[in-house]
Amino acid sequence: GGRAVSLALGREVVAQSAAEVVGEGLGQIVATGADASRMDGTEALLEGVASLGQTVGEIGIGATLRTAKRPVIAGIERRARAQQDAQAVRGAVTAWSQSKTAQRLPAALRDFVASQIAGQQGEVVAASIDRDDWDAHFRGQGQSPVEALERVLPTQGAAKYHEAASTGALEIPLGSFIEELAGTADGEALLRLARFRPGGANLAEAEAEAQAGNDIAASFEQEVEASTVLFQEERKLQRQVRALDQEIERLEDEAMDSLTKPDEGPAEAEGQPATGEPDGPAPGVSRLSAARDERQEALTHLETIESERTATGEAVEQLRAAALQGAAAAGHSPRDAQLSAQVHIHAMQTLATRAGMPLQEFLGRFPVRFGGATTGKAASVLAQPVGPEQPSGADVSVEIAPDPRDGKAVQAWNKLAPEQKVDVSNRVAARVVPMVLKEAGATGEIHTQRGGWKGAGNPSIAVRVETRGAAVGVAKALGEALDQEAMFIVAKAAAPGLTASESVIVHLPDGYRSADIDAFYEALYAENDRVVGHSTAEGFMTISGLTDSEARAIIESVAAVTETLDGDFEVSQETAYAAELRKGTDYGNAEDQLAAQGLAEGAPHPSRGARLRREVASILNEELAATREGRGGDTQQYGEREPLGRQLDAVSDAGGGADPGGPAARQQPDAGERVLEDADDSGGRGADSRLLAAAAEADPHGASVSRVEPGEPDPKQGPIVSAENIPGANSGVLTWLHSAPAAVRQEFHEAMSAALRDPATGEDIIGQEMRAAGLDVTPSITTSADSAYLNSAGTLEFNPADQLTGFSSPEDAQLYQLLRGLLTQQEAVAGFSPSEGG
Known part of the structure; x- marks a missing residue:
């Protein structure tokens, strides 16, 4: 036990930590493994593992270990005393069975043995056995439990047995217990079931707890040691990638500088005609290509490590489940579980230091949770997350709107009604996203949502990228194609390019629509401008990419804003994996600028970013034109149209009449179908005809559809x-x-x-x-x-x-x-x- 701990944490760390928890003597036992057979030292640092999840509440990271001293010592002493007591009684049984005077002086020997053991052990004066255990043992032997107790206590057996129905335990004087054990087949079994101190453990419980602690400790240490190795290797590769990024940026800058200088060309050999052609690729181009290849190789290795780390994380989660079962079986009290968990947190701090990463990141990989609340979270956060279940994959959020430099497209966009901006956004996404996913070699799905950026609400989409490791590439491509100022990625599980961070999730009141979401976000941004962006779907507003202190501040801001609002708001804080990509830094950078300059000089192959932007601009203009044509080209009227509910009221007030020149009058009937030519031809069927007239007026698909006449x-x-x-x-x-x-x-x-x-x-x-x-x-x-x-x-x-x-x-x-x-x-x-x- 103690030696296994020292392998994972290091002898010097274990000795120092354990000494603070259980005193200098036991600290040395834990660190060196000395006399480990007497006392299971693994519990000194790992009891928190077995107690994980037993309490609901906040456990402060870095809280003093001294408060955990008593329950840890009590657990160790409880098991040690159980072993010592059982061994002492076993020795007394041996002495009784070997005594030559056993048959002639049973009472005297019984009194002597009892007095000797009681004098040596202090509290040990009786053996206590759970009545259920007593019953199970003797019934398993085909004997009556009452008669068995009467053999031990001839005059009191039946009475004590029935008395135990209320107390749950049979109390047998120590001398009588020893006499009954001597020379019987039941002796060892009963010895394992007996407790010899008030509140103590029996030998079976002590051995089971010790074995459970050793098993959990061994598994925990193996998995964490493997994780530590992976973390260190990953850190090294990440530093390598960052260095290569800087090298690539430098080489790209040099390449750009070369484009702005006069082309002097290579020196031509004397007597040879000048060809103007260089002898092979320029050195800068070769270095740039090599740096990119090396970077890709490092990224591939990182992805392999990520896969291995995911497997390790799953093993740790299985360990946590086993620890929960062990804690329940051991009957830990909530208070003891809470205190001993602090020991586990200290161990996690030590491991995070060895892994060379911040504690928050380490806990993000292996979160310590108590009833659903992650360690160190604000007390105002709900114990259980309130957000929707997030499927596997990473969500890339993006808004679709014209390039701000395209004045004509921006003007047309601004004239659209909100619901038509949503419609155009979705149609553009349906054409653009598959194209981007295909280029990235990835698969994914499109989900509509409401977004916000710097206090303003907009229609938004989330692309759920299902291909592992592809989310960052897809986000960069979409950011380039749609000329986004920033791109956000959020995932439930760790993935290449994403780091552990905090998210605040607000469960909005039922019935919240786009206008309500925008108004709430605008008020929240005014209260706290750290709420730069959000994505809202299925009634849950998510604000991602935060530090713990930022998340706490935003939770307080939500409370301040919602104080005067109607409806029920719920807020939670969760650890997720996120990335924020910025234009000019993560995409749309020197490579695109080089290509754009080359394109201006007649280069035949534009960069991916420039090409995607042109294609998206073309698609967006097509969709805007289609929307205008669907309204007969009257975009100003379209942008100012009344909500549908008011249109229905107006149609109802007008008696169901429809504009003869509107889309309803332009419908062409298909063979065998009855269609609504005009509201006046509907036979005056009241609400049905009025709904269809209004539907025809609001139909975004114009003359491309026909409708069955209700009847x-x-x-x-x-x-x-x-x-x-x-x-x-x-x-x-x-x-x-x-x-x-x-x-x-x-x-x-x-x-x-x-x-x-x-x-x-x-x-x-x-x-x-x-x-x-x-x-x-x-x-x-x-x-x-x-x-x-x-x-x-x-x-x-x-x-x-x-x-x-x-x-x-x-x-x-x-x-x-x-x-x-x-x-x-x-x-x-x-x-x-x-x-x-x-």
Whole structure:
């Protein structure tokens, strides 16, 4: 035990630390392993491991170890005394069994032995055995527990047995206990079950606790030692990469300087015609190429180390789970667990120093948690994180807007209504992000969110990069392509290029929309300008890349801002891995400037950054033009249009009339479909016609869609089901589809409809399952068109839909809708929500 500790922490560190915890004598035992058989010294420094997670509350990093002295000493002494007592009683049993006068003077010998042991051990006057243990032992031997006790205590056995029903333990005078043990098969088993001191341990408990401590200590030491080696190697490689970055920057500066100087060319040999061609690549170019190759090799090695470290981290997490089980089995009190955990924290400080990294970074790799609260966090933070479960991968946040230097595009952008900025952003993202991911050799998904930067709110997207180690490259490429001032990356797990930092997560009140989020962020930024940016999705605002002190200050700012606001706000602080990349430092730097200058001189190959920026500008202008055309080119009117709710009210007040020249009048009916030509032709069906008229007016896809006219179903057809295939807006699945071009959404819808049919028979596969369950259904598509739907975010959507018939009852139709809605992850179907059980 003690020797294993010294391997992990170093003898001099262990001796010094253990002496402060348990005194100089035991400190030497821990450091040297001397007399370790008498006393398990590993507990002096590692009891905190077994107590991990037993209390809820804040344990201050660097708190004095002297407060942990008593529980640690008590644990060691408890086990040592159990071993000593058992050994003393075992010796007395041997003396009794070998005594020649055992049969002639049992009472006298019994009294003598009892007095001798009691005099030597002080508190030892009786043996205490849990009644449950006594019962289990003798019943396992096929004997009556009461009769067994009566053999030991002939006149009191039955009474003491029944008395133990309330106390839980059988108290047997020491002399009687020794006499019963001598020469019996039950002797050793009962010796292991007996406690000889009030509040003490029995031999079985002492051995189990000691073994658990040794096992946990050995595993912990092995894993931490392996981690320390990896950390040191990683630090060395990171320093190498930083040095190479500086070298590359210097060489790029030299290359740029050479472009600005007159080209003197190489000296031509006498008598040879001047060719103007250099003899091979310039030395600066060769050095630059070599430096880049060396840097890439170091990054590859870093990625390998990261993989090994992840495996080590998983092993430590398994160790923590084992420690929790051990603590529960050992019955640690909350107070003892809290105090002994400080010993563990001190050990972590020592290990962090050996690893050559700040304690905060080390704890970020191996966080010490008490009931969900990370060590050292502000008391105002909730014990359990309130943020949504974050999947694997790293999130790269980016806002999409025109290049500020493109005055025409900026003017068109500023005239758009907020919801149309979201629509254009999503359409641009759907085209740009796959292109960037492909160039980076990575995979990922697009998620919509609300963002903010320096006090202003904007539509934003998060690209969840699933390819390990690719997030930084993707962020740089997006930053270059979209000309971002800064890029942020956040991940739950460690990854190359990311460092441990703090995040503040604010759970916003239910019903918060974009305007509410922007107003709250603006107030928070005014209160604390360290809240430079945020990303908000699913009701959670995340502010990342903070130090612990910054996070604490922001939590206080949130409390100040929300004090006067309605609704429930919850705030938590979490450790995550993040990176902030800056324009001009991390991307858009000398390489792009060189290429841009070369391009101006007619060079045929622009840099990736310059090329991406041109492509994105072209895509953005296309989407802005498409939006303008969807409104008949009247961008000023589009930018000032009223909210949809007011449009609906206006249509209702006008009796349902629609502008004859609007998009509704331009719809071209498809064969076999009934479409809304004009609100006056709808038969005056009240709210349905007014909704469709307003929907036509607000439709972002212009004349590219047609709609089924609402009406009463044909009684001969039975119930009719309308089914979409695009996942619901709140499902988080393929969210980019909601802003994709109509042709893309239609293609997806048709592919899904085909997938829901049996390839052999063409029958609806959900209908097949329902028929197998005994229901009379034959679902078949009768009509396909776009449907209008107001989603949970209050946005009016238009998605392709199929109308199906073939249901014998409304209940069968509803069941089909719910099954299909669950399968395709719909927000709601036919007025019934699958996610809420219908």
